[in-house]
Amino acid sequence: MSSTTASTTSGIPEAKLDLRGTPCPINFVRTKLRLEQMTPGSLLEVWLDPGEPIEQVPDSLVMEGYKIEEIADCTGFFALKVRRPADLA
Incomplete structure (x- = not known):
């Protein structure tokens, strides 16, 4: 098991994704794919x-x-x- 860091529970995003100008549903798909690549508990900031x-x-x-x-x-x-x-698979 990997240990968690303090940043995984803070309000500071571990990653940012600028999707301004991206149409629906592509912006949702890109957001979901990026979240799936991140460590469980991580915070992502998305610009919409x-x-x-x-x-x-x-x-x-x-x-x-x-x-x-x-x-x-x-x-x-x-x-x-x-x-x-x-706990998301």
């Missing part, structure tokens, strides 16, 4: 466009078992923080 991307991607991630920790309304885009659960 307003409208359909920020409306659809968080809901789709929750349905897949991921935990949304924060959605920040930035100027012209949204920053979504999503955590990969430790």
